[in-house]
Every structure is written in structure tokens, then in C-alpha cells.
Amino acid sequence: MVQKTKSRRIDPRILRHELVPEHRVLSLEEAASLMRRLNVKPWQLPRISINDPVVQLLEAKPGDIIEIKRKSPTAGTSIAYRIVVPY
Amino acid sequence: MPRRDFNEEAYVIDSIKFGVLPPHEIMKMAKVTVVRPEIYEADGTPITGGLRDPHFGAIEPGERCPVCGNTREDCPGHFGKIDLARPVIVPHYSETIYQLLQVTCRACGRLLLPQDKISGYLRLLSRLKKKWPQLASNFSVQVRKEASQVTECPHCGARQFKVRFVKPFTFYEDRPEGEVRLTPSDVRERLEKILDDDLRLVGVDPEAARPEWMVITALPVPPLSVRPSITLETGFRAEDDLTHALTEIVRQNERLKNFLVSNAPETMIEDSWLTLQHVVAAYIDNELPNMYQLTHRRKRPLKTLAQRLKGKEGRLRGNLSGKRVNYSARTVISPDPLISINEVGVPVDIAKKLTVAMRVTPYNIEEARRFILNGPEKWPGAVFVTKSRTGKKIDLRYYTNYRQLAESLEVGDIVERHLVDGDIVLFNRQPSLHRMSIMGHIVKVVPYKTFRLNLLVCPPYNADFDGDEMNLHVPRLYEAMSEARELLLVEKHILTPRYGGPIIGGRQDYISGAYLLTVKTSLYTKEEATLILSRGGFKGELPEPAILKPRELWTGKQLASLFLPQDLNFRGKSKINAGPLKCDSEDCFHDSYIVVRNGKLLEGVLDKNAIGAEQPGNLLHIVALEYGVEKARELLDSLFRSFIRALELRGLTITVSDIDITDEAKQEIARLVETYKKRIQEMIRDYWEGRLEPIPGRTVEESLELKIIQELQRLREEAGRVAVNSMDAFNDVFIMARTGARGGEINITQMAAMLGQQTVRGRRIVRGYRKKTLPHFRDNELSPEARGFVKGNFRDGLRPVEVFFHAAGGREGLVDTAVKTSQSGYMQRRLINALQDLVVAYDGTVRDNWGNIVQFKYGEDGVDPMYTYHGKPVNIDRIIERVKGAR
Numbered sequence A: 001m002v003q004k005t006k007s008r009r010i011d012p013r014i015l016r017h018e019l020v021p022e023h024r025v026l027s028l029e030e031a032a033s034l035m036r037r038l039n040v041k042p043w044q045l046p047r048i049s050i051n052d053p054v055v056q057l058l059e060a061k062p063g064d065i066i067e068i069k070r071k072s073p074t075a076g077t078s079i080a081y082r083i084v085v086p087y
Numbered sequence B: 001m002p003r004r005d006f007n008e009e010a011y012v013i014d015s016i017k018f019g020v021l022p023p024h025e026i027m028k029m030a031k032v033t034v035v036r037p038e039i040y041e042a043d044g045t046p047i048t049g050g051l052r053d054p055h056f057g058a059i060e061p062g063e064r065c066p067v068c069g070n071t072r073e074d075c076p077g078h079f080g081k082i083d084l085a086r087p088v089i090v091p092h093y094s095e096t097i098y099q100l101l102q103v104t105c106r107a108c109g110r111l112l113l114p115q116d117k118i119s120g121y122l123r124l125l126s127r128l129k130k131k132w133p134q135l136a137s138n139f140s141v142q143v144r145k146e147a148s149q150v151t152e153c154p155h156c157g158a159r160q161f162k163v164r165f166v167k168p169f170t171f172y173e174d175r176p177e178g179e180v181r182l183t184p185s186d187v188r189e190r191l192e193k194i195l196d197d198d199l200r201l202v203g204v205d206p207e208a209a210r211p212e213w214m215v216i217t218a219l220p221v222p223p224l225s226v227r228p229s230i231t232l233e234t235g236f237r238a239e240d241d242l243t244h245a246l247t248e249i250v251r252q253n254e255r256l257k258n259f260l261v262s263n264a265p266e267t268m269i270e271d272s273w274l275t276l277q278h279v280v281a282a283y284i285d286n287e288l289p290n291m292y293q294l295t296h297r298r299k300r301p302l303k304t305l306a307q308r309l310k311g312k313e314g315r316l317r318g319n320l321s322g323k324r325v326n327y328s329a330r331t332v333i334s335p336d337p338l339i340s341i342n343e344v345g346v347p348v349d350i351a352k353k354l355t356v357a358m359r360v361t362p363y364n365i366e367e368a369r370r371f372i373l374n375g376p377e378k379w380p381g382a383v384f385v386t387k388s389r390t391g392k393k394i395d396l397r398y399y400t401n402y403r404q405l406a407e408s409l410e411v412g413d414i415v416e417r418h419l420v421d422g423d424i425v426l427f428n429r430q431p432s433l434h435r436m437s438i439m440g441h442i443v444k445v446v447p448y449k450t451f452r453l454n455l456l457v458c459p460p461y462n463a464d465f466d467g468d469e470m471n472l473h474v475p476r477l478y479e480a481m482s483e484a485r486e487l488l489l490v491e492k493h494i495l496t497p498r499y500g501g502p503i504i505g506g507r508q509d510y511i512s513g514a515y516l517l518t519v520k521t522s523l524y525t526k527e528e529a530t531l532i533l534s535r536g537g538f539k540g541e542l543p544e545p546a547i548l549k550p551r552e553l554w555t556g557k558q559l560a561s562l563f564l565p566q567d568l569n570f571r572g573k574s575k576i577n578a579g580p581l582k583c584d585s586e587d588c589f590h591d592s593y594i595v596v597r598n599g600k601l602l603e604g605v606l607d608k609n610a611i612g613a614e615q616p617g618n619l620l621h622i623v624a625l626e627y628g629v630e631k632a633r634e635l636l637d638s639l640f641r642s643f644i645r646a647l648e649l650r651g652l653t654i655t656v657s658d659i660d661i662t663d664e665a666k667q668e669i670a671r672l673v674e675t676y677k678k679r680i681q682e683m684i685r686d687y688w689e690g691r692l693e694p695i696p697g698r699t700v701e702e703s704l705e706l707k708i709i710q711e712l713q714r715l716r717e718e719a720g721r722v723a724v725n726s727m728d729a730f731n732d733v734f735i736m737a738r739t740g741a742r743g744g745e746i747n748i749t750q751m752a753a754m755l756g757q758q759t760v761r762g763r764r765i766v767r768g769y770r771k772k773t774l775p776h777f778r779d780n781e782l783s784p785e786a787r788g789f790v791k792g793n794f795r796d797g798l799r800p801v802e803v804f805f806h807a808a809g810g811r812e813g814l815v816d817t818a819v820k821t822s823q824s825g826y827m828q829r830r831l832i833n834a835l836q837d838l839v840v841a842y843d844g845t846v847r848d849n850w851g852n853i854v855q856f857k858y859g860e861d862g863v864d865p866m867y868t869y870h871g872k873p874v875n876i877d878r879i880i881e882r883v884k885g886a887r
């Protein structure tokens, strides 16, 4: 049922663009410990679409958790987590 | 039905599930079937089988309910029903019905997907529901999308036709022989055939909402307590709007029944059925589109079920989100610069009406007795006494033996005493746009009829005294009182979380006063110094005078310094640090660079930049952050009061002569007008002759307009400059403008030199007659004066045509403030509703009610903006300043 997105070719250079923050797929262990640390179930995290260009480049699957490191003028770097959803 | 005693703990609500009311429930609930549209017999008794049948429950005093046997106090009221002669669609469900008709077979009622696919999807769905609830609903959308594309039933092979839906409740099917209307019975038949599992797959829970229940065969009739009738003084009975709507339903229903039994022609039956459908729909919602409204004798539309809930006065917004409350007061506000910013002046009349429940203890019993002895009329008295022994509440308005009552007072009794000095109350001014719109104030009881407010708290409330009214609420529980003291007190809101800075501070006269006190030229004799300092509550010794001979004189800066913290260091530019008084260093001869060393104001004047409200980084902000808000409050209650005294000593007013200009300046302005006019005339001539060079990206017309506006703008600026240069830069008008107390360059220009171009929607004025603004001008005239340029000024007066243009421009301002407030108010409402439940959890994350994470750290950095320097968590300059100051 979940429609496979047509593998549009995405230019991998977007990862180096200064407005695209650093994305990384968490390993299973990391994800589990994150869930424990935040005391949440996976669906309580903010979501990111499988159709997101960076997610496609990372070849992440629904259910994967992505760590995003953003530059912040006040906090230096701020880290956010998002769960990949198939819609 | 006997009443049951509930064990509170045994019945904790865990969840609430909404569903469609099933027909068997309607039948079970109903204690009476309504078959007669009349309500009363000729003798005034309710008709059996009418809308006031006694089985709806007891409502008259002494009446016993034939259903539950209770009197009206205990009878909960009972539902009835109307058996509809033909089924009818509930309009608010028709969107769901439409979706279901599209995805199911018109012959066999199955979901239009092959069986193996359905089974597979069902397995997937049950897994999703467990692991990923959010996804399950999205999945159903996909299933519906897929099934609605199918044109031939995979189960029975029947061909499917397109269904068309016309709001609010009509369905058509596009058959090969032509379009056919589906009656509610047809619709219901098709919905009945859908299997439970197929429903689950498309996102409908068959337990809670079988789709055929959305086409009703019996209409529940609510008990009389939901639609009470009222007896007017004239003896006439007036029924509730719901009853009127129901009467209409019963009437139509009976008519249809008659047609059915008498074998009336099909068209008449169809017609009557449709009418019944309309009336039932209107009973549910009388504001549906494409429908006639039910009205009161062709006039006022009836308020039916949906209208009770909807809108500002509806049940939700009017009664649940907001209610009227006791222990509150409202009156006009007036200023009092002599009370603390933490206080509010409460008129005695109000203090005698509002009460605080005081629990009598061994420590306050004597005090409580004094209140009782004063009675309810004399302040400070008491209104009620509740005896702990008997639990009886004594109303002192009717119990006049105060002496006896006071003597018999015991520990544990509760005395409801008048509001007295020192009580805490909540004070509010609408619109309540931010949290500072409701703050805690300490009561000070005052004579006369208005609430008194320190002027320094006007900015957070956005209050002025042109007739503004404010509300006051008395917290009644000790928890609420201490919460108000700790969290809501005005001084705790000097700093605002909206931007890191003080929202409380001086405006207008405070700023002029601060300037006049601290300006270099201000020297005060001992008497004057004493007056100024005593107003601020200063108790110490006078310092060494700055000038000893011929008289002892103190500078205003010396006096102001007496109120500052001893070790305060501060540097910054004054507001007057602009134009010819611009200076960037401490070595300033213009007194426009503020230097405070060890609590002494050495250089610079205090003005808007130092003590103004809503000026992040000012003196008050630094004091509040580094010395605490209590210290800031002390400063506001002492130094700021002295500013006002200094202002009173000197006097500040404006007169026409303040804006007089010299004859030379007048002539100069006239010359300027001539040259600019000539230049503009040339541009207009160029335009008519097609020689005007357009601005890139603009038409010639637009270019001309832009150029003219630009020229006229420059003209006004130059005229203003000429006028200002010929005026005394130290008169009161200029003092107010330069210090930021009130008015600015434009206001002075408009008073002394010229009003300039008036605009509507950012353009020169073009409206009025067909080809001109007023009859005074030629058709299509483009000259400045024909299009709203005003060369007159307020001092000399405007010509009639100029008054007209000024009024046109002024009107626009009024209109768009009105429009802007309503629009931004609505936006604000929606934002608040969306954000109000978000919470910063103890782990620093921001979460909603379900524990979903919204931010991983509040604001990305976990910083509370209230304690920042205008958003910056650390202020390096300030740290350096403090280190340097410590030398």
C-alpha cells in the first residue's frame, strides 16, 4: 500500500549547502537509548517525510530516527530528532 | 430511579468516546412518542403525545413524573422520539455518507477491492493501529482513494456509477439512462449492506458508528429541561425555539404519514418527504447553506441545536471557555502617581461589596471581632459569618446584633470581611493580549468611585485615562492569594518575556521630568531639593552642595543619584543624542552621553532612552536584572516620583508661541514651495508631452506619481527644517520632542510649517468626482494642490479644501486601525488556542498534552527570554562595563 516514491534523482550536493543542516540516521541502539532518555514512544517525536530530499539521499526507511544538528546563533549547535514517516 | 452513591475513586473517567446515536438507543431512551403538533389542550393542560407530554419529565412545582416518580427537583427529564414516516439524512454526516457510497458496491455493498487485498490490508491495519496510530488514519485515506477508482465490483461484478453529492443532503447517481436522485431510503439500504470489516478498513468504527445510523428513522426529542417554556406576565406561554422547530417536524411528519396511508400521488409524497428532510436538517442546524431557515412568524430565524453551540455567545465560547464570575468589580480607572506600582486604589463602595473569607484563628480573632462590630455598611466591616459549630451562614445585613455575634465568635469560624488595605487582587484590562494584562495588585482603599492606577503600569495594560475601565478579581483561597503574590505581582512583570527588556517604565511627563531634573542647567535650592527628594521618599542626609556661593545649590544629577544603587555603573546614549547633539564618547559637552559611576549620575540627561517603558538595555532594565525586581520597583516608586515633582516645580506646557517662526523663515518656506511647484509642473508637462522618463519596471503614470510624491516629501522635510531652525530649540515643545516624551519632527513640522501630502492607500488622493477630487479643480488635473497636497499648517490654519483632504487621509487611519484590531484579535485567538497547552517539561523539552515533543530544548537554547538582554543571553559590553566600573 505504501507507495514507493519514484526514485527521483536528487543532487547529493544539497548535503553540502550551507542551509542544509547535518542529518544522520541513528543506529538501533542509539535510537533505543534516545527513546529511554526522552521517555517517549517513537511516534511522539517530530516527523520527517520519506519524500524529504535529504532523507532520500540517506536512504532512510520509515521508522528510522534522524538526528539533525543545526547551527544556532544562541545555542551554538542544537540537536533535533525526527522520525521518518512514509507519507 | 433511585439515586446511587458513587464511590469517587471507583469512577475515574479514563476516556470518552463519541459515536453516532444508534436507533435502538433512541428507542430505549424514548419514554414518549410525539404524534401531535399541538402542545396544549384548550384548557391549557399539555396534550398527551404532544411536545409537552408529562412523560418528558416533571417541571411544574409539586408535579410527579409519570416515568420516574420523582418531583421536579429529582426528575432528570426524559427523552421522547418522533417516528419518522420516511428516513431522513442527518446533514452533518452526509460528507461521510458520500465517501462510503463512493467506495462500496451499489449492488452488494462490499468495499470495491478484491478479497485478498482486503484481508491483507486488514492485517496491516491492525498492526499499524498498535504501533503507529497516526499512520492508521492516513492508511484509511489511501484505501479510500484506491477503492474509489474501481468501476466494477470485484465481488459481484456489478458496474459502478458515479455518485454526485449536492450539499447539504442530496445524492444523485449517474446511471446510463440518466441522473437519478437517491432517496434517503436508497442511501440507507446501501449503507446497511456494508460489512463491518470493510468499514474498519476505510476508517469507520462500526461499533460506534454504523453508517445506516446516519440516516435516521426516529428523531430523539430532548426533555423539557433542554427546551424550557416560559410564562410571560401576561399569562401567555412562550415556547423554546427548539420546541418550535420540533412542532414543525411533527406537523410535516404527520402530513407525510397521511399521504402514505391515503395513497396520495407519488409527487406529493416526494414533496412532503423532502420538506420533512429540510425541517429535520434545520432543527439540527438552521444555518446550513442552500436551505430555507426556520423562522418565527417569517422574521427572526430560530436558534436550533447548532446555533446553541456555535459562536462567541455559544455554549463553547460563551459558557465553557469563559464565564461570568463573582467577587469581581469593574469601573473607570484614573491615575494616581503617589501609590506604589504594586498597588491599586479601590473605591470604598467596591471594597464593601467584595469580600475575603477569613478563617478565624487564635491570632486574628480580635481583628475578626472588630470587623463584625462594624457590620456590613461601615468599612472595614464584615458581611457574612459562618459558624463552624452549626455550619450556618449568618448574613449581617439582616442580623443586627453585631456585639453578640462578635462575642460568640470562635476559632474555626469563617468571617467574610470587606476588602482592606494589603489584600491582593487581580487587575485586568481587555484586550488581554499578553500575560501582563492580568497582574496582582495590593489593595489600597480610597474615596470616590474610580480604580486608581500608578501611571507607570499603563504600558503593560496599554491603558490611558480617557474613560478606560478595568476589572478586578479577588482571589478567595489562601493558595490563590499567595500564588498571586508570588507570581502575578506587578513588580514580577517589570521584565517581559516578549522581548528581553522592561515593559514598565516612564512615558510622557516622566520623561520630560527626568530630563528637566537632570539637565545641566538645573540647579536647586535647599527648599527645592527637599521638595523633590521628599516626594521620592528620600530619608537620608543631603549631600555636599555642588555650588556653595552665593547660595548653596544642588544639581539635579546630584539629587537623582541619591536614589540609585550605590555601586551602579552604567553608560549609554541619551535620546537627545542626535542631530547637532550627537556624541559618541564620554567627553560630551552636550550632556547627551549618560555616565553613572558608583551610583552617581556624572554626565548625561535621563530621558526616554534611560527611563522609558519598552526600552531594552536602559537603566531600569539593568537595575532589574542585576539588583532584582524589588530594587527596580523601589526605583520606580521613588526616583520616578521625584521626576514628577521636578516637573511640577518648573511647569511644562505648550503655547502657540512655541511654534512661531520668523518672517524670514515664512518667506523661505514660500520660496521653497514655489521652486518645488515649478519643478513638478515641468514633470507634469513632460508627462503630457510624452517626454517623461519612466522608472524601470513602472508605467509612465506610476513613475510620475512616484516622482511627485518624492518631491513633495522632500519639500515638507525642507520646510520643516527651515521652520525648526528658526525656533527656540529649548522651548517646551522641543524638550518633549527631543527627549522622546511626546511628538516628533513631523508633528512640529505639521504645526509650524506645512501638513504636506495627504494620502489614501499610500497614493495621492484621487477619489471624489469622476475626473477630479473636488469641483475647485480642472478635469484630470495632476497638480499637487488638486491631489491632496496641503501647504498650510496647524498654526496658521488650513484652507477649506485642505481641511477636506486632511479629513480624507485621517479617515483612512481610523478605518484601518479598526480593521487591524479585529483581524489581529482573531489571529491572536487562534494562536493562543493552538499553543496554550504546550509546556516546558522538567527535562527542558517542550511537549503537548500527550507528551509529544515539540522542541527538544525550549527555544533551541533553553533560555528564558525574560532574563535576557533583549534576546541575548549574555551581554559582553555589560560585563566589561561592570569590571571597569569596579576599579
Ligand SMILES: [Mg+2]
Binding pocket: B463, B464, B465, B466, B467, B468
Ligand atoms: Mg483609552
Ligand SMILES: [Zn+2]
Binding pocket: B056, B057, B058, B065, B066, B067, B068, B069, B070, B075, B076, B077, B078
Ligand atoms: Zn422523570
Ligand SMILES: [Zn+2]
Binding pocket: B105, B106, B107, B108, B109, B110, B153, B154, B155, B156, B157, B158
Ligand atoms: Zn458488488
Ligand SMILES: [Zn+2]
Binding pocket: B581, B582, B583, B584, B587, B588, B589, B590, B591, B592
Ligand atoms: Zn557631545
